[in-house]
Amino acid sequence: MRPFINRCREMLEAGREKAYAQHRLGSPGMQVSTLLADLYDDVVLEIWHQAIAQHGDDDRLSGLALVAHGGFGRRDLAPYSDADLMLLSTRGSADLAAKIAGNLTRDLSDCGIDPGLSIRSPAEACSLSWTDAVVFSSLTESRFLAGGLQLYRKFFDSYRLGAKRRSNRLIKNIVEARREERSKWGETNYMLRPNVKRSSGALRDIQLIRWIGFARFGETDLERLLKLGALPEEDFRLMRRAYGFMLRVRHELHFRSGKSQDVLDRPTQMDIAKAWGYQGDDGVLPVEQFMQDYFDNTRNVRYSSAYFVDDARSRSLPARLTESALSRKMSDNIRMGPTSIWVRQDALKEFSNSLPDVLGLMSLANQHTRRISHRTWQAIRNAMREREPSPPDERSIESFLSLLSRPGRLADLLRRLHELRIIEQLIPEFERMRGLLQFNAYHKYTVDAHSFLAVEAATDLQDDLESGMGRRYRRIEDKRLLHLALLVHDIGKGYEEDHCIVGERIAEKVANRLNLSSSDSEMLRWLVLKHLIVNVVAFRHDLSDPQIVLSFAAEVGSIRRLEMLVVHTYCDLTAVGPGVATQWKLNLIEDLYRRTRRYFDSGDLPGSPDDPEIDRTRNRVDEQLIKHCSAELLPQARELLSDMPLSLLSRCEADSLAAEIMAVGAFDWDDDRRTICMAGYDNAVQALRFVVIRREDYLTMGTFARATAALAANGFDIQRAQIETVGDFAWDYFWVVDSKVGLSDQEPELDARTIDAVSNRVRDLIDSTQQPMPKPPKTWSPKELSEPDSVNVLPKKVVFDNESIDRYTIISFFAYNRVGLLSRIALAMSQQKLNLSFAKIDTHIDQVADVFYVSEQDGSKLIDPERQETVRQAMLSVVDDV
Structure with a gap:
């Protein structure tokens, strides 16, 4: 390494250490950047002088100018920024420029600065800038470093003039x-x-x-x-x-x-x-x-x-004249054209200072789906920012509620009110939500941004003519309550107490402040308090259990509340982040809605002994058995059908269940072959379904543990599992997705040989009880996306629920996800000799919220606190072992 390169490296290292010391002392960012820019200037000029030393007598040097641009030109460098440089050259100096540029690039790299160096004539630099936005934006920040100052000045004066001529x-x-x-x-x-x-x-x-x-x-x-x-x-x-x-x-x-x-x-x-x-x-x-x-x-x-x-980019004069000519009067001060709405210029100053007038204008803009003209918004923005915050008067409240009552451009207008901190004058508690990050991988938005997106998800339903959710939204007569609830549903976040409980208290204050009626106030409070209940029931419970549906219906109380709550849930889920509202989850919400709506409409409780749908399913299965079974197998098949639990009949399609029963009847059972594994695509939930049926002398959870391990080892993520007992058979269902693909709205191309091979592995592992459990496959993720455990700030926990249903204890398990975690949890519960009846697997990117319906071997619930603690520790211990 040449001595002067070592000197430059030492200069750079010492300068960065000095800047770091300033930074640690809390110096302003611009001050540290200036220090770094001076350092880069010194190093670059040292190398420049070295590069031109052997050409000191060459007249062509006057035709060269070294120019810093981009961040280097702005002097807002970071410690390891690259150095954007341009060697400006006249035509006669081009050969010399190439030689010097080569030396500059080599020496800057050797000393530890990443150079971005180009050679341009003034004409080339200008021409490129007029067609390439990146080049233009970088060269606007040009700064002279060395060489021909006159050349640089002539170029930059021409550049500035050319830019202004082409500004639009x-x-x-x-x-x-x-x-x-x-x-x-x-x-x-x-x-x-x-x-x-x-x-x-x-x-x-x-x-x-x-x-x-x-x-x-x-x-x-x-x-x-x-x-x-x-x-x-x-x-x-x-x-x-x-x-x-x-x-x-x-x-x-x-x-x-x-x-x-x-x-x-x-x-x-x-x-x-x-x-x-x-x-x-x-x-x-x-x-x-x-x-x-x-x-x-x-x-x-x-x-x-x-x-x-x-x-x-404000509109041209001809465009404004056309808009004005086609406009109509909306009030003494407001006119509306084909695309925008505005306030008359002579009334704008007084109008802009009036909060009720501004809110009234926004309500009109929303009602007629017009944008507020830039000039009008410019005046409002300046006036509202200078206005002293004060409690809203009745006119302001009426205008705000009117704004909330229609879809239109509501979300964008609410964001504008947020920008001006007007929402916080109407709802002071909204201030705490501003920019509040939820530090987990599930929520991708700040709380305030999430709330506006939830409102936007609702207003988008106005034009959704295909889905049931769109029809439900349009059926809601008083949309202002739904929009207001979506705006404030997470307003309780950022407190130690549960955000739903805090939110309900704040919602009551909001209702009083906005002069809502007692019934509207009660509805708003209820929506905020219960806004997660649909997710909890749909994603974590067995919807074929009539007790679950009955309990949910009792909580909701009416069809009006049901529709408001389901639409609210859809919008909230959609606004969490891209890809969160999967078709799988939406199907579960729809299933809960249909079952509850059916109960409200007819009094029939889905899944109960009196449910006529179960009788219809049983009859359709019986018809299939009579049609397709041999005379020899039919009696056994019909006996299996008679043993079918109501929960299974409630959730299964008749054709699928008939095929499963016939497969059991036709199978050659012996001591070594005790398991059937079938697979197919389930269009209803858009996932691959494995059916595992095992003849057992006693109820065991080992089947579930081994099946989950086998599926995980083959690269499948288990989304949901249902475990039934039919006579002497464990009858288990697993809905899975390929971990490399995830959930999809389209049926994947299934390789029959691959599916058969997986089914055989599942069957062999379950039948070979002495065979060790397979390890899950190693997964690769980009290094930049991997994170240490230090970011996992939410606690892992196990919660026991003995109140929701009569027959089982519901165990809810919360933890950060790990490869193979589910099969290890299943094994831990098997070792605790628990019987499993139902499982629902809910994974939120990096977190799991799994639910298991379990009982003791004698069929009783887990009531004893010491027993619960033993199970809890057994389940939690596997998290750290994975």
């Missing part, structure tokens, strides 16, 4: 490029691992303002844009604060990893929260408090940049 097209290009980048990196407000540079509301959106500012005004500096009147003072203040905060976070990521790193993963979130002194609060973890600050800053950036973009 350039702004369109960079906004579109930013939209694509945002889409790739996700929305910050729901990313579990946000990118502090590229996600929505992150550093790129601050830079977007700078780039648009350059195209429109020839300026990138935020303070100059403020002085030009292009950037509101409040936006400038929020932007500066967010800029400093996110730069500091980015520095922390670089220093911690020792390399360029912009993804804020969950373990690092926890580490930073601790290092920066976050203490947490009542019901809020330190990491959630830190991320609340993070999301608060990104939200402010997102709103301000969106406003700035709208302002820069």
Whole structure:
């Protein structure tokens, strides 16, 4: 290594150590960035002088200029940022530029700086910028470093003038490029691992303002844009604060990893929260408090940049004249055109300061599905931000409730009210939800963002003409209660107490504040308190059990409540995150709805001895047996049918059950062959179903444990299991999905030989009781997505329920998921000599909430506390062993 390279490396290392010391002392992000930019300047110039030393007498040097651009040009570097450089060259200096550029690239890399170096003539640089948004946005931040100053000045003056001439097209290009980048990196407000540079509301959106500012005004500096009147003072203040905060976070990521790193993963979130002194609060973890600050800053950036973009892309004069000519009067101050609604210019100042008028305008915009014109919203935004918060008057409340009563563009308008903190004037408790992160892999959105998405999921149902959920939504006469409930259903989060209970108390205050009637108040409180009950019953209980349906129906009480609650549940689930509202879960919700609605409509309790559907199923099975069974096998088959429990008849299709009974009758049973395993695709729940039937001398749980182990070893995730006893047979059902594919709305292409091979392995393992349990397959996941156990902040627990049903103890098991966990739990319960009747497996990405219906060997429940504790410890112990 050449001596001067070693010197540069030492200079770089010492400079980074100095910057790290400043960072640890809590220096502002911009101050550390400036220190790093000075360091990079010194190193780059040292290498530049070395590169040109042998060409000192060459006149062509005057035709070269070394230019920093991008982050290096802005001087907002992070510790391990690359150095974006352009060697500007005249035509006569092009050969010399190539030689010097080669030396620069080599030496910068050797000393520890990743260079991005291009050679461009002024004409090439401009031409590329007018067609490539990435090149344009980078070169707007150009800064002279060395070489021909006159060459650089001539280029940049021409560049600024050319950009202003092409501003409309350039702004369109960079906004579109930013939209694509945002889409790739996700929305910050729901990313579990946000990118502090590229996600929505992150550093790129601050830079977007700078780039648009350059195209429109020839300026990138935020303070100059403020002085030009292009950037509101409040936006400038929020932007500066967010800029400093996110730069500091980015520095922390670089220093911690020792390399360029912009993804804020969950373990690092926890580490930073601790290092920066976050203490947490009542019901809020330190990491959630830190991320609340993070999301608060990104939200402010997102709103301000969106406003700035709208302002820069405001409609042309001809378009505004056409909209005005086709408009009609809605009130003394408001007019509405084909696409937008606005306030007359002469009334705008007074109108914008009136909260009831603003809410009334938003209600009209929602009723007629019109966007509020940019100029009108600009005035409202500025006025509302300067207005002192105050309790809403009756007109404001009426307008707000009117806004909530229709679908229209409700979610977007609520987000605008949130931006201006008007929702918090109407519902002060909403403040606690702002930017509140739920630190788990299940919830992908902050609580406030989740609430708006839940409202949006509801309003989208207005145009859903195909599904039952859409019909139910349209049947709801008073939609404002549903929309209000969705807006506040998680308002109790962030407290130590159960969020549903806290939410009910807050909902009562909200109802009183909004002057709701006593019946509406009671409905709102009930929806908030019970908004999880459908999920609990549908995902964790046996819906073929009439006791479960009867208990749920008693809790709901009426068809109106049932429909409101089911629609609320659908919207809440949809808003949790992409892929959470699977068809599997929606089918379970539909099944619960249909069973409960049938009970309300007819009085027939599904699954009960008096259920006429069971008689119809039994008769259809009997018809199939008579039609397809031989005379020799028919008596045995009909005897099996008579032994069928009501729960099995309630949940099974007649054709499938008849086929299973006939398979049992035709099977050659002996001491070595005691198990049948059949498989097929279940269209009703869109999953592969394995049926395991074993002749047993006594009821055992070993069959379930071995079947789950065999299925897991073959790469299947078990979504649900049902265990029945039919005479001398254990009759078990397993619904599974390929762990590599997951749930799908389409039937997979099933390889019959593969399915047969899996069925044989299941049967062989169950029949060979001395054979060791197979190990589950190793799974691979990208390194960047793997996380240590330190992020698992929710406790593992086992809960016993002896109240819900008469015959069994319901055991609910909560833990973070592990490969092979279910089969080990099953084995642990088998070793505890428990009989299993039903199991439902509910996996939320990284967490499981599994439910088992069990009894002792004599058929009794698990009542004794010591016995419960023994079982609990046996189940919990397997989590750490997996």
